[in-house]
Amino acid sequence: MTRIAYTNGMFVPHDYATVSMDDRGYHFADSVYEVIAYNQRGFFVDGKRHLDRLRSSLKALNIPFRMSDQALFLVMHELVRKNRHSEGYVYLQITRGIAPRDHLVRDFLEPTLAMFAEHCTFQETPPHLKVFTVPDIRWKRNDIKSTSLLGVVVGKYQAANKGGDEAWLVNDEGFVTEGGATNAWIVTHKGVVQTHPATNAILNGITRQRLIEIAKDVSIVVEEKPFTVEDAKSAREAFLTSSTKGVHPIIEIDDQKIGNGLMGDITQKLQKAYWHFYQHTKNDYGEIS
Ligand code: PLP
Numbered sequence: 092m093t094r095i096a097y098t099n100g101m102f103v104p105h106d107y108a109t110v111s112m113d114d115r116g117y118h119f120a121d122s123v124y125e126v127i128a129y130n131q132r133g134f135f136v137d138g139k140r141h142l143d144r145l146r147s148s149l150k151a152l153n154i155p156f157r158m159s160d161q162a163l164f165l166v167m168h169e170l171v172r173k174n175r176h177s178e179g180y181v182y183l184q185i186t187r188g189i190a191p192r193d194h195l196v197r198d199f200l201e202p203t204l205a206m207f208a209e210h211c212t213f214q215e216t217p218p219h220l221k222v223f224t225v226p227d228i229r230w231k232r233n234d235i236k237s238t239s240l241l242g243v244v245v246g247k248y249q250a251a252n253k254g255g256d257e258a259w260l261v262n263d264e265g266f267v268t269e270g271g272a273t274n275a276w277i278v279t280h281k282g283v284v285q286t287h288p289a290t291n292a293i294l295n296g297i298t299r300q301r302l303i304e305i306a307k308d309v310s311i312v313v314e315e316k317p318f319t320v321e322d323a324k325s326a327r328e329a330f331l332t333s334s335t336k337g338v339h340p341i342i343e344i345d346d347q348k349i350g351n352g353l354m355g356d357i358t359q360k361l362q363k364a365y366w367h368f369y370q371h372t373k374n375d376y377g378e379i380s
Contacts, residue, residue, distance in 0.1 A: 095173040096207040097166055102173055105207060114203055116186030119194065120239035122203075123148035124184040128213070128334045129171055130372055131178045136334065138164065138375030140297045145183070148236045154187050156202045164375055166206065176210040180335050184238060213337060215366055219354060220257060220331065221343040223250040224320050227260035227268050227292075234291045243271040257331060259323070259344065266317035268292045270331050273339075274299040277318055278328035278357045285322075288315040298332040298365070301377070305364045311357060320344070328355030330362075337369060338362035 094105035116122035127141045135141070142160045149156050167181050188200025229242035243258075250258035250271070258271040268287050269275050274296040276286045284306060289295040306313045323329055329341040329349045338361050340354035354362070371379045 092175060094207075095170065096205070097170050098205045099203070102170070108205065108207070110186075110203060110205060111189045113189045113191060114186050115188060115190060115196070115200070116184065116203065116238060118192050120237060121152070121154075122184055122186035122238045123152065123154070123236050124182065124238050125236060126180050126182055126334055127167070128180045128369070129178060130213075130370055132371075132373060133168075133171065134372050135164070135167065135181070135375045136369055136372050137297045137301055137377035138167075140300065140377060141334075144236060144295070144297065145185070149185065151232070151235045152187070152237070154185065154202055155199065156185055156204075158204065170206055170208050174208040174210070176208060178212060179208060179210040181206055181208050211335065213335075213366075213369065217337065217339040217354075217362060218256075219340050219342040221255050221346075222257045222259045222270065222329075222331070222341050223253045223255035223345055224261050224267070225249045225258045227262045229260070232291055233268070233293055234289070234295060236294055247271045253346075257341075259320075261320055262292065264317075265319050267320060267323055268317075269294065269296075270333075273331040273333040273336065275323075276330050276332065277323050277326035278330075278355060279322075280327050282312070282327070282357060284311055284313045284357065284361075285316055285318050286313065287317050296332055296334070298334055298337065301368065302332055302338065302361060302365055305368060306361060309360055309364050311361065324349070326350070328358045330358045332365075338365050 096105040096108035098108045125141045125145045128136045183206045186203040190196045225246040246258040260268045267275050324347050340358045342352050
């Protein structure tokens with residue numbers, strides 16, 4: 092079946108989807124993006140929160156984008172329908188627009204919107220992952236979901252070359268900020284879940300935000316507080332989150348076993364609760380009912 096993408100206001104076969112050579116996304120990574128999962132019921136999981144974060148990324152970079160959420164959801168649903176995937180995610184990118192290459196543009200440009208859909212199956216039993224820590228060499232606005240991701244590309248290669256499934260990024264003070272494309276969490280020996288606060292140092296994951304709420308519902312205490320690599324290695328449990336993964340346990344950090352080397356109780360409880368939310372979401376605003 093032909094894969095369909097959306098560019099320049101049209102649905103086109105994925106392989107024929109093009110953007111201009113003069114697009115600022117191509118020249119400068121002057122663009123933002125979102126990755127939004129949809130479940131087997133055909134709903135975008137926390138879709139509204141993703142679009143809210145998209146708006147705040149656009150605002151932070153002063154990219155004027157006029158399409159409403161309603162219109163965006165319409166295109167996203169149509170893209171999923173045309174691709175006939177039972178579940179997966181939509182990748183959505185907005186660039187500042189097209190102009191001859193110059194760092195500075197004073198004119199108003201029409202932003203470029205492009206989307207594609209990818210099929211994937213979300214697993215009830217998540218794989219157990221190994222991570223390696225690498226220096227966090229990114230810029231200082233990681234709260235913006237920008238396509239400028241070289242710092243992560245470099246880190247992920249370093250981790251993958253050692254056999255890791257994900258990189259954990261460590262700042263100059265020795266704290267783990269987040270994963271290459273995921274948020275990072277540990278569970279202390281007191282049973283408290285810890286994750287980096289939502290500052291400019293991290294992307295405030297939509298899964299992260301939802302999981303903090305879910306944890307409250309199941310009486311698990313979450314502290315938004317930075318932790319060091321040593322804290323992580325001696326933690327009771329560790330896990331990561333993202334929209335395309337949900338909650339995945341981490342069983343090794345830098346070749347060192349975490350806890351008993353299996354998914355811990357608290358991770359399992361959160362993973363099950365998030366899985367339930369994910370599967371049962373019945374509208375794009377992310378609520379279950
Ligand atoms: N942190 C980074 C750097 C990411 O790139 C991502 C996802 O792409 C996340 C965290 C997780 O965010 P979300 O839960 O919104 O998918």
